[in-house]
Structure formats: structure tokens, C-alpha cells
Amino acid sequence: MQPNILWIxxxxxxxxxxxxxxxxxxxxxxxxxxxxxGTAFSHAFCQSPICTPSRxxxxxxMYASTVHGCANGNDYWSGAAPLVTKLLADGADYxxxxxxxxxxxxxxxxxxxxxxxxxRVFHWSHDSRDQWPEGHAYADWVQEQxxxxxxxxxxxxxxxxxxxxxxxxxxxAIEFMNEDREDPWLMSVNIFDPHxxxxxxxxxxxxxxxxxxxxxxxxxxxxxxxxxxxxxDGVGSIDLKDAKEVTAAYYAMIELxxxxxxxxxxxxxxxxxxxxxxxxxxxxxGELLGDHQLVGKGCRFYECLVRVPLVCxxxxxxxxxxxxxxxxxxxxxxxxxxxxxxxxxxxxxxxRSLWPLLTGASEAEDHRAYVRSEYYRALNPDxxxxxxxxxxxxxxxxxxxxxxxxxxDREMGELYDLTADPGEFxxxxxxxxxxQVRFRLMKQxxxxxxxxxDIGPKQVTQF
Numbered sequence: 001m002q003p004n005i006l007w008i009x010x011x012x013x014x015x016x017x018x019x020x021x022x023x024x025x026x027x028x029x030x031x032x033x034x035x036x037x038g039t040a041f042s043h044a045f046c047q048s049p050i051c052t053p054s055r056x057x058x059x060x061x062m063y064a065s066t067v068h069g070c071a072n073g074n075d076y077w078s079g080a081a082p083l084v085t086k087l088l089a090d091g092a093d094y095x096x097x098x099x100x101x102x103x104x105x106x107x108x109x110x111x112x113x114x115x116x117x118x119x120r121v122f123h124w125s126h127d128s129r130d131q132w133p134e135g136h137a138y139a140d141w142v143q144e145q146x147x148x149x150x151x152x153x154x155x156x157x158x159x160x161x162x163x164x165x166x167x168x169x170x171x172x173a174i175e176f177m178n179e180d181r182e183d184p185w186l187m188s189v190n191i192f193d194p195h196x197x198x199x200x201x202x203x204x205x206x207x208x209x210x211x212x213x214x215x216x217x218x219x220x221x222x223x224x225x226x227x228x229x230x231x232x233d234g235v236g237s238i239d240l241k242d243a244k245e246v247t248a249a250y251y252a253m254i255e256l257x258x259x260x261x262x263x264x265x266x267x268x269x270x271x272x273x274x275x276x277x278x279x280x281x282x283x284x285x286g287e288l289l290g291d292h293q294l295v296g297k298g299c300r301f302y303e304c305l306v307r308v309p310l311v312c313x314x315x316x317x318x319x320x321x322x323x324x325x326x327x328x329x330x331x332x333x334x335x336x337x338x339x340x341x342x343x344x345x346x347x348x349x350x351x352r353s354l355w356p357l358l359t360g361a362s363e364a365e366d367h368r369a370y371v372r373s374e375y376y377r378a379l380n381p382d383x384x385x386x387x388x389x390x391x392x393x394x395x396x397x398x399x400x401x402x403x404x405x406x407x408x409d410r411e412m413g414e415l416y417d418l419t420a421d422p423g424e425f426x427x428x429x430x431x432x433x434x435x436q437v438r439f440r441l442m443k444q445x446x447x448x449x450x451x452x453x454d455i456g457p458k459q460v461t462q463f
Contacts, residue, residue, distance in 0.1 A: 002092060002341050003314055004277040005186040006173070006264060010257055011051070011101065011195040012297060014286035015044070015307040017254050021323065025213055026251045030262035031311065034281055038313025039322040039358050045371040045398070046285045046330050049305040050234065050297050050378045051103050054284040054330065059083045059104070061334025061351035063374065066454045069104065070376040073383055077104035079115050080454075081348070084334045085186060086118030091343035093183045097121035099137075099172035100165070100190030111135035119188075123172045127192045128165035129153060138168050156199035161256060164201065166191050170260035174267040184341070189264070193253040194287070196296065200252035207255065208248035216243050216290030217304075219425045223293065230410050233379045233392045234298020235288055243290025250289060278314040278340065282330065292424075299375045301396035301405045301414070302424055306373045318358045326357055326364035327371050327400070348454055370399040372448055397445040404441035415441070 016023055020032035021040060034040075047057035048064050056069025060081040064070050068078040088094035096119045105112050107126040111134070114122070125138035130150040132139065139149040142163060152159045161167060173189045193200075218240060219225075226232065238246070261281065268274040286305045288294040297305060310328065312318055331351035338345045339353045356362035373396040381389040393408040403424070405414035415428040415438050428434040 002094075002184045003317070004177075004184050004273060005094075005280070005337060006177070006189070006268070006277055007186065007280045008189045008191070008261060008264070008282070010191050010193060010254075010283040010309075012285060012287045013194055013254060013257075013283035013309060014289065014304045015042070015309055016304070017194075017251070018309055018311075021309075025208075027207070027255050028258040030258045030265060031281060031309075033265070034261070034279060034311045034313045035321075035323070037315060037320050038279070038311055039319050039324055040312075041310040041328050041354075041357075042323055042325050043371075044282070044308055044310035044328045044330065045306050045373060046283075046308050047373055048375055048378065049285045049299070049301060049373060050375065051101075051284055052105070053374070053376075053378055055101075055103050058282075058284070058330035058333055059085070061331045061338075061345075061349040062454070063331065063350060063372070063452045065374055065376060065449075066348075066350065066452055070374075070378060071106075071380055072378045073106035073108060073380065075105065076113055077115050083117050084337055085188070086116060087338060087343055088186055088341055089118035089120075091338075092341040094118075094341065095120055095179075095181055095183055095185040096188070097123075097173075097176040097185070098188040098190065099123040099169045099176075100125055100188075101127070101192060102190065121176055125165060125168070125192070127195070137172075138165050141168055141171075157202040157205065159201055161201050161203070161259075164256060166193050166253075166256050166260050170263050173264055177264075177267055177273065178271055186337075191257055191260075193257055194250050198246050198249035198253065200249055200256060204252035204256050205249055208251050210241075210244040210248040213244050213247050213251075215240065216247070217292060217423045217425075218243075218290070219292070219423070221425060225425075225427060226292070226294075229407065229412050229414070231390050231392075232294075232299050233375075233389045235294045235296040235300060237293055238290055238295040239293075240290070243293075243295065246295060247289055250287065275315050278312065278318075280333065281309060281311040282333070283308045284330075298379065299390075299392040299394045299407075301373055301375075301394065301403070303418075303422075306396065306398075312354070312358055319360050322360075324357055324364055327368040327398075328354060328357070329368065329371050332367075350452060370397050370444065370448070372397055372445070372452075395445060395449065397441055397448060399441075402437055402441060404438065404445060406442070406445065 020035040053064035067080040085096040123137040335353040
């Protein structure tokens with residue numbers, strides 16, 4: 001029953017970037033294959049629209065606020081809960097490896113410090129830049145190929161795909177998967193793309209014409225709406241022309257990711273391990289990409305930021321060709337993996353196993369009535385260079401029909417009827433006719449926040 005686990009996690013990839021799931025403007029044949037050979041979740045949500053809090057969540061199965069992982073650029077990982085890799089290594093003898101990002105602590109200008117994370121193999125590369133004098137495994141690999149990363153980065157468009165960080169991540173994954181071993185393995189492939197600065201190799205960029213791409217979700221009321229909500233941390237404004245050019249580059253980066261997904265799948269087949277391996281494809285959070293005249297990530301909770309790809313494939317064990325519209329959270333991955341490995345799921349883990357959905361034992365309505373996402377001063381304005389930021393606090397709750405966003409440092413919030421307004425243009429926060437909906441969701445959100453508090457180990461008092 002214990003499968004190998006190939007866990008591919010891109011960075012900043014929104015949910016609507018897979019051809020097999022409806023985007024006819026992007027080429028993703030290998031991810032499409034995973035969709036055909038597995039189960040895709042069309043409504044999977046990250047627990048924070050920014051890197052570190054999201055990763056702290058999906059690597060522990062707990063909300064970022066529960067495990068003190070709310071900051072993006074924190075000095076160290078709190079270790080408030082064990083990572084799933086640690087639980088699998090200790091509890092089921094999994095051999096765990098990583099290539100790419102971890103980002104449970106800040107890595108700007110330094111190599112990210114590690115805790116007891118359960119990884120035996122650890123090829124660390126926070127991103128593709130050359131800003132670490134030592135400890136940057138990708139830069140070291142480039143040098144081994146006879147090149148200097150700083151020189152290659154002078155013209156990123158001409159950087160050969162075979163020397164790209166995405167390709168390096170796949171190379172290291174293939175090396176790890178092909179090692180001789182008796183125990184099951186887990187490989188975390190944490191690719192930096194399609195994160196900004198949106199710089200794909202030119203041969204990939206040439207495949208996408210910005211003019212032919214559809215416009216982002218763009219409304220005349222966007223600017224006034226943002227002014228009413230107040231300053232937002234992290235994101236930037238963008239005009240329509242630039243948004244479409246960014247989209248072309250973004251899609252090109254995803255196509256390079258897709259090619260390397262194909263290489264990893266081929267390596268599994270060539271080594272005879274495909275039938276024994278659960279493949280997970282997901283991302284830590286999304287990207288605005290011009291929607292609502294914004295670009296980047298930060299303290300907003302539009303669908304493009306909090307809704308991400310999630311595809312699971314394990315031939316012979318998981319339903320194939322299924323697209324589930326269940327409301328799921330990325331913290332649900334941890335209990336799923338623990339269940340498959342035969343490791344006990346601690347009571348404090350807040351995720352819910354996806355296995356019943358993956359096998360058809362339960363329907364969408366049986367999983368979650370709502371999903372949550374949170375942002376608590378993730379971009380700390382006390383950090384040098386961030387003085388212009390607000391240090392915002394925000395929470396989101398979303399059910400089948402409605403989404404409520406509370407900004408806890410200001411009076412205004414957001415309420416959307418996603419059935420009538422899937423583009424999230426008509427804010428019903430001040431609509432008298434929606435007051436009961438707003439109250440219901442606020443109470444539900446407050447209850448969920450209270451229930452997410454980790455009260456510590458159970459205690460028995462003897463009298």
C-alpha cells in the first residue's frame with residue numbers, strides 16, 4: 001500500500017493554467033496526461049496567498065497561524081509541528097529528498113537554515129538568481145556544466161533550457177528516483193517557476209503571442225474598488241498591454257515546467273516505478289496576472305491567488321479521468337500521505353484525507369463545506385526595504401456560492417456571490433440585502449479561526 005511519492009510543487013501557479021482543465025491557450029501535454037490518468041481537483045485552495053505561510057501549512061497539515069508560520073522572510077522556521085517528510089521518514093522509513101525551494105524561513109541574501117525536516121537528500125535552490133556565494137546547489141551544478149550562473153542571468157532569454165533551474169530540479173529528482181533502495185521514497189520537486197520575474201527562455205516565449213491571448217479579468221470599477229479597500233501589501237498595478245505580455249511569459253514558463261514533468265514521468269516508466277508511485281502536482285499559491293488590474297501576490301484573496309492546481313495520479317489505485325469539484329485545501333495533502341503510508345494522523349492535524357475522494361468512496365459534498373485562507377502581516381514592514389507596506393491582516397472564507405474577506409486592520413471588506421459574479425467585481429459588503437449572508441459567513445469564519453487554535457497536548461487532571 002505504501003507508494004513512492006513524487007510531489008511536484010511549482011511556485012505561484014494559478015488554477016486555470018492547465019489545458020486539459022479548460023485553458024485552450026496554454027500547452028501542458030504532460031500535466032494533461034496526469035489529469036487523464038488521475039483525479040484533478042478544480043477547487044483546491046491554498047491556506048495563504050503568499051509563499052512561506054502556504055508552505056508551512058501544506059507541509060504540516062495545519063494552518064500557518066497554528067504553527068507560527070505566518071511571515072514571508074522570517075528568521076527561522078518555528079518547528080511548531082513536524083513536517084510530513086519527518087513523519088514519513090520516522091514513521092514509515094521513507095527516504096525523502098528535495099530539489100529546489102523549501103522556504104519555511106527567509107532566504108534573501110542567505111542560505112535558508114534547516115531544521116529537523118526529514119530530508120536525507122537536500123538540493124537547495126531558493127530561486128534561479130545568483131545571490132548566494134555558497135550553498136546554492138543550482139549555481140554549483142551550473143558551474144559543473146562549465147558555466148557561471150551570473151553570466152547566464154545577464155540575458156535570461158538566451159539561457160538554454162537544459163541549464164534552467166526547472167530542468168535542474170527535474171534532473172535531481174530523476175537521480176534520486178533512480179537510486180537503489182528497498183524502502184519507499186518521497187521526492188519534493190519545488191520548482192521556482194512560474195514565479196516572477198517572468199523570464200522564460202526565448203524559444204518558449206516565442207510560442208505565445210500576447211495579442212492573441214484573452215484579456216485578464218478587467219473591470220472599469222477595479223481602481224475605485226481598490227481605493228475603497230485601501231492599500232494592499234505585495235501586489236502591483238499593471239496596464240492591459242503589459243498584463244498580456246506577462247501572461248505570455250508566464251504561460252511559457254509553465255510549458256517549460258510541463259516538459260520537465262514529462263521527463264520525470266518518463267523516468268518513472270523507464271525504471272518500472274510508475275505503477276508504484278503517487279504523483280502529486282500542485283502549487284503554493286496563485287498569481288494575479290492582470291486580473292483586476294493587478295500583478296503579483298499579497299493580501300488579496302481573488303480566486304486567481306488562492307485557487308491552485310491539484311492533480312493526483314497513481315495508476316490502479318486512484319480514479320482516472322476524474323475532475324472533482326470538491327472544496328479541498330492544501331493542508332489535506334498531509335493526512336492523505338500519512339494514511340497511505342500507514343502513519344497515524346495526529347489529532348492536531350487540521351487537514352482531511354483526500355483518499356475517499358480519490359477512490360470514489362465519498363462525494364464532493366462530504367469533504368468540506370468551506371475553505372479558508374489567511375494573511376497575517378506576512379510582509380513585515382519592519383524589515384528594511386518594506387517600510388512602504390501596511391503589515392495587513394486578512395482572512396477569507398469561501399463556500400460553494402459566497403466568498404467573504406475580512407481585513408482586520410480596516411473597516412471595509414469583500415463579499416462576492418460567486419454564482420452570479422464569478423469574476424469578483426460586485427462587492428456586496430455594504431449591500432443591505434446581503435447582510436444576513438455577511439453575518440453568517442463572519443460567524444462561520446470566526447468559529448473556524450477559533451477552532452484552528454492549537455490548544456496543545458491533551459491533559460488529564462487527577463484528583
